[in-house]
Amino acid sequence: FSSVSTLVQRNPSFSTLNSDDISYFKGLLGEKNVIQDEDRLETVNTDWMHKYKGSSKLLLQPRSTEEVSQILRYCNSRCLAVVPQAGNTGLVGGSVPVFDEVIVNVGSMNNIISFDKVSGILVCEAGCILENLISFLDNQGFVMPLDLGAKGSCQIGGNVSTNAGGLRLVRYGSLHGNVLGLEAVLANGDVLDMLGTLRKDNTGYDLKHLFIGSEGSLGIVTKVSILTPPKLSSVNLAFLACKDYSSCQKLLVEAKRKLGEILSAIEFLDDQAMVLVLHHLDGVRNPLPTSMHNFYVLIETIGSDDSFDREKLEAFLLSSMEGGLISDGVLAQDINQLSSFWRIREGVPEALMKAGAVYKYDLSLPVEKMYNLVNDMRVRLGNLAKVVGYGHLGDGNLHLNISAPQYDDAILEQIEPYVYEWTYKHRGSISAEHGLGLMKANKIYYSKTPETVQIMASIKTLLDPNGILNPYKVLPHSINP
Ligand code: AKG
The missing domain is CATH 3.30.70.2190 (Alpha-Beta Plaits)
Structure with missing residues (x-):
């Protein structure tokens, strides 16, 4: 496992779970949706790459927005930190705890609420698996504007929360364009109903965008409405x-x-x-x-x-x-x-996982410069590791992966901060589509100005004053301890 969590200190203002908390959650959700079993916890504490691992003692499986709301209201009042989790296929350590945060997994909220065949607008709950939505739409003669390798296990709430890009962004654009509305639960349990199904709505600030790509740090997305294009022959x-x-x-x-x-x-x-x-x-x-x-x-x-x-x-x-x-x-x-x-x-990505340890970088760069980074990295690393380049050519999104038999600080020192400085120099983004998570929270300044980060921090404080939602992720630890 990465030593990354040792670089972060547990925020001492968070409480630790006690038996009254467990009783409260059992009363709310029923015994079987309050999970303390070690094997189950091992899975949800560990990310897809087996690189990030938390030590949460509690997994909660709400079945409705109301239950999510009650969970967060309670956690906020007790100052219990929470990790929102969907399919747990993320690549930046964003969907697993860093320490003992309570895991709130939305996977049981997996109903399709409505589909309008005239407009192509799908409304569904956050825990719907992407591939199930793709199949459902296929039967209706429509397609999902989002498709990616992890479709068999990733869930739409996670896709929206990370603003996942995928293979067809070049054609259909990002989720900021395709998500017409969403429902989110704030840290204090308030439910924000922004589940509009309108193509056009210019009535003030469009707050749904704050929840698209903020990786569960501002609220838990519970429902989404998405514009889906017709399936062409x-x-x-x-x-x-x-x-x-x-x-x-x-x-x-x-x-x-x-x-x-x-x-x-x-x-x-x-x-x-x-x-x-x-x-x-x-x-x-x-x-x-x-x-x-x-x-x-x-x-x-x-x-x-x-x-x-x-x-x-x-x-x-x-x-x-x-x-x-x-x-x-x-x-x-x-x-x-x-x-x-x-x-x-x-x-x-699966082949790289099987090959051993992998350092992953998901970069937006000018297309004409993009592959120079792969070549430069090969020169830097020599025989220490294999450098692999692939990705979304049409979007200027390079997946730079560095593969080695095992994780090794000597390799990491050759890669970072070089890769981030290179990206900054070319006015790129250090996260094109995977988010910042834990991995890149402290690197945000390579892609955002201090003034912008400060506004982000103010928004975080406004919506989550106790900082209980996905702590240690997205914002730098100096601001988001
Ligand atoms: C892709 O294959 O498009 C991904 O987003 C995964 C990239 C990676 O694993 O680095």
């Missing part, structure tokens, strides 16, 4: 090889111009990522096996006219091939091939 996916990063970048520019409205995803991985996927994931094979290429790019189109879309895509691929931007490529011929191509890109 024609989906195509090309798996392409490029000789260098400059070709990937030119391909992006061409794809945006030539595919226009049908472009739905443009993702990339480098050869190191491909090697790891082929080595660690069962049943995955390289669709372009004749030689190893330096870069692979997936280009997906979604449109409403199969022959028109296909013609457009094929013309684009032909001109890119003739222009030397693509060195090889293949188009998925059926749904199985389509998912096997996506499995390669979506499987990179």
